[in-house]
Amino acid sequence: xxxxxxxxxxxxxxxxxxxxxxxxxxxxxxxxxxxxxxxxxxxxxxxxxxxxxxxxxxxxxxxxxxxxxxxxxxxxxxxxxxxxxxxxxxxxxxxxxxxxxxxxxxxxxxxxxxxxxxxxxxxxxxxxxxxxxxxxxxxxxxxxxxxxxxxxxxxxxxxxxxxxxxxxxxxxxxxxxxxxxxxxxxxxxxxxxxxxxxxxxxxxxxxxxxxxxxxxxxxxxxxxxxxxxxxxxxxxxxxxxxxxxxxxxxxxxxxxxxxxxxxxxxxxxxxxxxxxxxxxxxxxxxxxxxxxxxxxxxxxxxxxxxxxxxxxxxxxxxxxxxxxxxxxxxxxxxxxxxxxxxxxxx
Numbered sequence: 001x002x003x004x005x006x007x008x009x010x011x012x013x014x015x016x017x018x019x020x021x022x023x024x025x026x027x028x029x030x031x032x033x034x035x036x037x038x039x040x041x042x043x044x045x046x047x048x049x050x051x052x053x054x055x056x057x058x059x060x061x062x063x064x065x066x067x068x069x070x071x072x073x074x075x076x077x078x079x080x081x082x083x084x085x086x087x088x089x090x091x092x093x094x095x096x097x098x099x100x101x102x103x104x105x106x107x108x109x110x111x112x113x114x115x116x117x118x119x120x121x122x123x124x125x126x127x128x129x130x131x132x133x134x135x136x137x138x139x140x141x142x143x144x145x146x147x148x149x150x151x152x153x154x155x156x157x158x159x160x161x162x163x164x165x166x167x168x169x170x171x172x173x174x175x176x177x178x179x180x181x182x183x184x185x186x187x188x189x190x191x192x193x194x195x196x197x198x199x200x201x202x203x204x205x206x207x208x209x210x211x212x213x214x215x216x217x218x219x220x221x222x223x224x225x226x227x228x229x230x231x232x233x234x235x236x237x238x239x240x241x242x243x244x245x246x247x248x249x250x251x252x253x254x255x256x257x258x259x260x261x262x263x264x265x266x267x268x269x270x271x272x273x274x275x276x277x278x279x280x281x282x283x284x285x286x287x288x289x290x291x292x293x294x295x296x297x298x299x300x301x302x303x304x305x306x307x308x309x310x311x312x313x314x315x316x317x318x319x320x321x322x323x324x325x326x327x328x329x330x331x332x333x334x335x336x337x338x339x340x341x342x343x344x345x346x
Contacts, residue, residue: 112167116177119169120236121223122161123178125187129153137215140195147196156188182252182334183237186287187220189339190239190248201346206316210328213239213247213282228273235270245280252287259288261295268303268319268329275319275327283328284319291333292342300343304329317344 114122129136135149158178160167167174178184195214198204204211217239224238226246237250251267253259264286271284286292304317320326331343 112162114162114167114169114174116169117223119167119174119177120181120183123222124159125184125220125222126157126159127191127217127219128155128157130155137191137195140199141211141215143199151192154192156184156191158184181222182254182287182289183222183250185337186237186250186252186285186332186334186339187239190214190220190250191217193339194341197341197346203316203344203346206314207328207344208315209282210248210330213280216241217247218242226274226278228277230273233270233273241280246274246278247280248283248285249274249281250285250287252289254289256290258291258293259286259296260293261299264292264296264299268299271327271329272319272321275321275325279325281327283330285330285332287332287334287339289334292331297331297343300329300331304343 130153134153135144135146136153137150139146140150158164160174164174169177191214195211198207198211198214218241219239221238221240223234223236225232225234226238226249235249236252237248238246239248239250240246249271251263253263267284267286271281274284275281286296300317303319315326315328317329318326319329329343330341333340333342
């Protein structure tokens with residue numbers, strides 16, 4: 001009987017020979033995606049397939065292929081996450097820019113642009129003390145030698161009928177503008193210096209109404225007005241007591257040209273109407289940042305009594321309206337931040 005010879009299969013022969021089956025190379029499925037607004041990343045160089053080592057098993061080869069596939073998948077996820085990060089960065093930058101624009105627009109909407117006239121008309125100055133128990137102008141009025149102590153204790157505060165923190169005047173912040181106005185400097189001079197000048201030069205008695213009024217100043221209206229028997233009349237500064245009664249009024253001449261007779265006549269007319277309507281009214285001032293025209297001085301001399309400009313009588317530089325009513329007239333030159341009384345002459 002003839003025995004058939006058994007032939008091993010091709011798979012078995014390969015297994016015995018120690019050779020592994022031929023694998024087809026996998027295509028590289030990864031693709032680089034350029035992100036918007038950024039340079040495209042160069043394609044990652046694919047590692048060459050690991051050649052089968054002699055004696056390696058199909059299970060080991062399959063595991064290697066799975067690990068390579070997982071590595072490729074994780075790399076693709078990383079690329080996607082980097083692209084998402086860049087997109088979100090661009091979005092945040094855009095939102096921050098828009099927020100800054102909105103904030104700027106809101107700030108501009110809150111800001112108030114005022115003319116110098118509007119700024120002054122909406123401002124009052126208040127004479128206040130850090131402590132009423134310390135040195136005050138009332139003490140100085142009584143003869144106390146306390147000028148330095150009063151200077152330290154006295155404060156000149158301002159109140160506005162608009163938001164001062166958001167206001168600008170001719171492009172400058174309100175606080176900066178008002179601090180440099182001649183009107184505010186005049187008020188500071190009236191409450192800080194004039195009382196001592198009158199007292200120390202021996203003119204307290206001859207300027208009694210004015211001297212007594214200075215410690216009573218509670219506030220000063222810039223570009224204020226006073227009601228009279230016929231109408232309200234305006235001044236650059238109106239100083240009032242706590243009850244609102246007008247004590248002093250001031251006109252400011254800011255021109256480089258001398259203050260004229262017409263300016264003096266206007267002040268005398270309006271201050272006379274105030275004195276006729278208010279018993280508490282004590283004085284009117286014309287402050288010139290230049291000087292006074294001789295005709296203006298002549299008119300002041302004509303309208304004052306008791307010896308004219310030098311005040312040779314009982315009351316110095318006094319405008320007499322009736323036998324019992326009148327007020328003191330003061331002419332002041334203000335230059336280089338300082339004020340000098342021209343009339344009456346100290």
